[in-house]
Amino acid sequence: MKILRTPADLKAALQAHSGTIGFVPTMGALHSGHRALIAAARQENDIVVVSIFVNPTQFLAGEDLDAYPRRIEADEKICELSGVDYLFYPEVSQMYGRDEVTVCAPDVRGYILEGTSRPGHFSGVLTVVNKLLNIVAPDRAYFGKKDAQQLMLIETMVNNLFMRVEIVPCETVRDDDGLALSSRNAYLSPEEREEALKIPRALKRATKLVMQGVTRSDRIVAEMTAVLEPLEVEYAVVVDRRFAPAEHVEIGNTIILVEALVGTTRLLDNVWI
Ligand code: PAF
Numbered sequence: 001m002k003i004l005r006t007p008a009d010l011k012a013a014l015q016a017h018s019g020t021i022g023f024v025p026t027m028g029a030l031h032s033g034h035r036a037l038i039a040a041a042r043q044e045n046d047i048v049v050v051s052i053f054v055n056p057t058q059f060l061a062g063e064d065l066d067a068y069p070r071r072i073e074a075d076e077k078i079c080e081l082s083g084v085d086y087l088f089y090p091e092v093s094q095m096y097g098r099d100e101v102t103v104c105a106p107d108v109r110g111y112i113l114e115g116t117s118r119p120g121h122f123s124g125v126l127t128v129v130n131k132l133l134n135i136v137a138p139d140r141a142y143f144g145k146k147d148a149q150q151l152m153l154i155e156t157m158v159n160n161l162f163m164r165v166e167i168v169p170c171e172t173v174r175d176d177d178g179l180a181l182s183s184r185n186a187y188l189s190p191e192e193r194e195e196a197l198k199i200p201r202a203l204k205r206a207t208k209l210v211m212q213g214v215t216r217s218d219r220i221v222a223e224m225t226a227v228l229e230p231l232e233v234e235y236a237v238v239v240d241r242r243f244a245p246a247e248h249v250e251i252g253n254t255i256i257l258v259e260a261l262v263g264t265t266r267l268l269d270n271v272w273i
Contacts, residue, residue: 019046023138028052029069029183033173037142038082051088058124146172187265202227215248234259
């Protein structure tokens with residue numbers, strides 16, 4: 001595995017290959033969820049590129065960018081063992097210039113749900129993903145379904161900009177107790193982790209209701225909210241796959257999403273119906 005620190009070096013290295021390129025963009029602190037994305041990329045492509053870049057533009061003022069977990073040595077090992085060919089690990093100055101003009105603003109769907117409490121977050125995500133896709137020029141790029149809103153906005157950007165890459169959505173990976181894997185889980189105390197399990201339990205309850213034939217979103221949301229108590233729920237909603245609010249669950253076109261604060265940690269999770 002080669003570790004490259006500049007866009008120019010990565011581009012030059014990739015130009016020497018003729019096969020397909022699979023790309024997994026990350027912010028590091030890699031866990032089994034990332035490993036699953038890398039494994040899918042490894043299986044479907046000749047070359048696998050992983051980026052580790054804690055992107056400052058997706059952190060809002062007041063959000064602690066410096067406190068974001070950084071574990072580059074462990075991450076390097078995970079990438080090496082997962083069969084990654086190139087690890088792209090740039091400095092901020094390599095990704096953003098002083099005369100920055102790039103703006104990739106999402107439509108209104110970037111300012112609902114997670115975007116309500118983090119206005120501008122998705123603009124930062126789209127900006128950096130656009131830059132990374134331009135550098136790597138992959139055939140396929142892999143994103144987790146756990147960040148469903150991010151995934152939908154990236155798919156929309158790729159379509160709108162006529163980008164050549166195929167976006168591959170990958171299933172959420174969970175710990176044995178059901179908690180969706182997230183770099184943010186590292187912030188949870190043992191007691192908070194126990195509380196956090198209310199999130200997958202609420203989604204399980206929602207899935208069970210749907211399996212029993214309940215389709216009314218208000219009923220599903222009410223039952224999820226009861227399971228989530230006393231967590232501070234940012235949102236518990238039923239939307240369609242384009243993120244429009246849905247009054248009824250429609251099999252094959254629905255996502256049920258939850259975001260809740262556990263202590264000071266914001267956790268999100270969802271189920272695709
Ligand atoms: O999901 C993430 O880790 C980040 O938002 C991404 C897509 C790597 C962009 O910084």
